[in-house]
Amino acid sequence: MTQGRPGENEAEASVTLTLTPSVTERIGASLAAVDAELDRRYPGDPGTRQPVHTVYVPGDVLAADTARSWGDQALGLLDAHAPDADALAAVLGLDDALAADVHARVRAKLRREPVEDLRIDFEDGYGNRPDAEEDAHAARAARLVAAAFADGAPSRVPPFLGIRLKCMESAVRDRGIRTLDIFLTALMEAGGLPPGLVLTLPKVTYAEQVTAMVRLCEEFEAARGLTPGRIGFEIQIETSQSILGADGRATVARMIEAAEGRATGLHYGTFDYSACCGVSAAHQSLDHPVADHAKAVMQVAAAGTGVRLSDGSTNVLPVGSTTRVHAAWKLHHDLVRRSLARAYYQGWDMHPGHLPTRYAAVYAFYREGYEAAAARLAAYAADAGGDVMDEPATAKALAGYLLRGLDCGALDDTEVGVATGLTRTELEGFAAPRRSALTVSAS
Template sequence: MSIEDLTSRLDTQLADADARHARDYPGDRGVRQPLHTVYIPADAYAAHTVREWGDRALALLDERGPDAGTFARAAGLPEDIVGQVYPRVRAKLEREPIEDVRIDFEDGFGSRPDDEEDAEALRAAGALAQSIEAGSAAPFHGIRFKSFEAPTRRRGLRTLDLFVGELAKRSALGDGFVLTLPKVTAVEQVEAMVTACEWLEETHGLPAGRLGFEIQVETPQSILGPDGTALVARMIHAGAGRVTSLHYGTYDYSASCGIAAAYQSMEHPAADHAKAVMQVAAAGTGVHLSDGSTNILPVGDEAAVRRGWALHACLVRRSLERGYYQGWDLHPAQLPTRFAATFGFYRDGFDSAAARLRAYTGGGDSEYLDEPATAVALANFVLRGVECGAVDETELTDQVGIDRAALARLARHRTA
């Protein structure tokens, strides 16, 4: 048998495995990932909410961190890094204070009479549409409705239908729209969400496949099934290509594991275990990962603000170092440290990553002999920094020697 004959035989033998791998692990989706999601109770959301959050964050920064040095000391961040990013933080709060907003009809809204939730669903959808029409909406936005557990299933579906229908009627369903499926306990709930998306598309005249959704990992059942398997991996593939991300829910998950309230945290070993399973399950699928939130807010007197900022900045940096490039924010006071810690992370690593990329693409020498997979990781790192505003495109061309489009092709095999 010749090598050609053997190759042909193996092509046939491995055809099903090749097709399965291509289907289940398509790689990066080639889309920007927001660096945070802000959860706002539905009845507190208005067309001006994004701008209002930015203004409130800037006011707190003016009061408690009016210059780079004061802010660095208050937030427990390195003064040299904050010196680099402080103007960028202020500019971000003025230009794009929220990257992703989730209008919350679940825990943030609670259980209310049907007529009240119906009215709020239509009002909030109208407010979102108004902000989209005005160009003031967060670039990513959507709704978290009530879960598909039996007691809340009908209510969640009704709110979802009203909200999506109102946006569709006003032609306000853009690429940044996403749905959030909370408290998932079974693979079948993900399959049911696919059915619901198909129905919504048909009912409201949307293109097939238009609606995607996030899975919130808030229950131990979504990590470990009764048969000992990692159900979150099966959930991703049960989503028929509609699952966009996995979001870790710090407090629901911790409470479900029996962790005392005082010790519920993104840093708890139970949280790290859940997120590590999520990370492996999502690898190669194109599904993004998001860490959770801290409910210790930087509000009150100066000492309370300093404690809240220092904790938040530390947690943001910790998540980024572990490969969780997104998190939840719950209050405007968390925005300064979200952006400062994130920008600092990318600024801190940019020079080294840029030099290694320049050498890899043939533009210089490096002490590293990087393999293609590492080059992709380096490119992704730099591209994320560019996309969120931590790195300027001029710095990219000056230090790496390529433009954003070439960087995107290397990072995600796409054109920026």
């Protein structure tokens, strides 16, 4: 007698059930509120571009050519201290096989789009000024932002641009609200809020301060006839109270909830947070244990919410002799690499000299892994198997990795398309699957 293969006669097989359809319906009804809550709280990543960095410029320093100027200064430093691929590889420890490509791509990026996200600072980097002076600078910033977006040249206007206002603490609250009002009002009078507008709320200690920011956004939208929810903002995590509240609960999760869907990011503030925890100035860094703890809490709180994460900055500037520049570059490069490996795909840069190492670290990170990621995703998409058994959640991570590489210029559409056999639209489908697809797996 010949025995058929498993599943050969499945169409003829019959199954017997004990539970009636009404049981399934009752279970579904009992969990309907939970289903709705999951969809509300954990919508997943928005699937839009995330900048690899935020550049920090005081409000009185901003100029029409700030982004282009930063790119030119970065190119000048690269020419002076790492003029070719071998020199850059020696400084940063890049793989020889990657060095030429990375060096060329960094130079091209600094010419084409030197800054991805520009934050005009009216907080610590700006300080306290007479009201008339800050009023004038806020209005001027809005005019420059409006003109930049109207210009549209990638080398002159970053895709993302906005202000960091003063915090919601009583001493500076009124000033921060006034600056926000002046800036947004001037943008509206210049033609409307630009699509890449970003606002940053610093030094948040209580969820109620986030709620206050929400109310401000609502009032402005209503007064100006904007679509409800049009204005979002980042929350900067710079105090211990933003991680752990007086009641012992993780405050940052409450802040995301208090934002009522308007929070776009959580940005770690390296130096304020470290100082708040008593870390001495010489040891305040992105890789200090207190920083790792805070960012781990931020990461778990934000997971699945669509709120993105950004690491902070280093204050060691690549200036002076070649020896000093190389040491600062190596430090910055290694910190960026460390952040990328820990799924912090964005950070803050405080000096034009940080741009070469920001992009070198980012480009090497994506280029060294894209072939393996593309092959795994291609095998998953074709259900071809291989030496790694991937699941929907891993396919999501693989696609997200490739898309981030494409967005920043580390990868090209053609090479990723050839390696995966997938279009950009198909990659986006894997990167943002429905929740039900992620929960059904082989495990």
